Amino acid sequence: MKNRITTTRVVTARNSYRCSMExxxxxxxxxxxxxxxxxxxxxxxxxxxxxxxxxxxTKLEESLDFLQRNEEKLWFWGVxxxxxxxxxSEILREAGLKxxxxxxxxxxxxxxxxxxxxxxxxxxxxxxxxxxAESVEPPRVQAAGD
Numbered sequence: 001m002k003n004r005i006t007t008t009r010v011v012t013a014r015n016s017y018r019c020s021m022e023x024x025x026x027x028x029x030x031x032x033x034x035x036x037x038x039x040x041x042x043x044x045x046x047x048x049x050x051x052x053x054x055x056x057x058t059k060l061e062e063s064l065d066f067l068q069r070n071e072e073k074l075w076f077w078g079v080x081x082x083x084x085x086x087x088x089s090e091i092l093r094e095a096g097l098k099x100x101x102x103x104x105x106x107x108x109x110x111x112x113x114x115x116x117x118x119x120x121x122x123x124x125x126x127x128x129x130x131x132x133a134e135s136v137e138p139p140r141v142q143a144a145g146d
Contacts (some may be wrong), residue, residue, distance in 0.1 A: 029103035
C-alpha cells in the first residue's frame, strides 16, 4: 500500500476594507469605509468627519479596530435583525461613525485586508496613510489679483 500525503489548504476569510478620504466644502475631511465581512457574507458602509488629516488618520485607526472587534454584534443587529436597524446605527454612533447610504464609492481608495477579530496591524496603516494623503487634493492656491 502506498503512503498518501494529503495536504490541506486552510482558506482564511479576511475582512476587506476600502477607505477613501475627501475634503468637503467646509474644509473637513470626510473618511468613508466600505467593509466586506466574508464570514457572514455581508458588507457595511460607514463614514465620519474630521477636522485635520492627522485626526482623520487617528479616527480611521480607531474605526477599523472598532469594526474588527464588533463584527458579530454589528452583523446581528444590522443584518440578522434588520427590522432593528436603528440599534445598529446607535452602536455606530457611539464609535463616532454614521451609516453611509451613498451609492457610489470614490475611485481613489486604499485597500486593507485583515483576518476577522484580529487587530489591524500597525505596519498596514503606513501604506494606507500614504495612499489617502495622495488621494486628498492639495488646496488650490489663488493667484494674486483673483
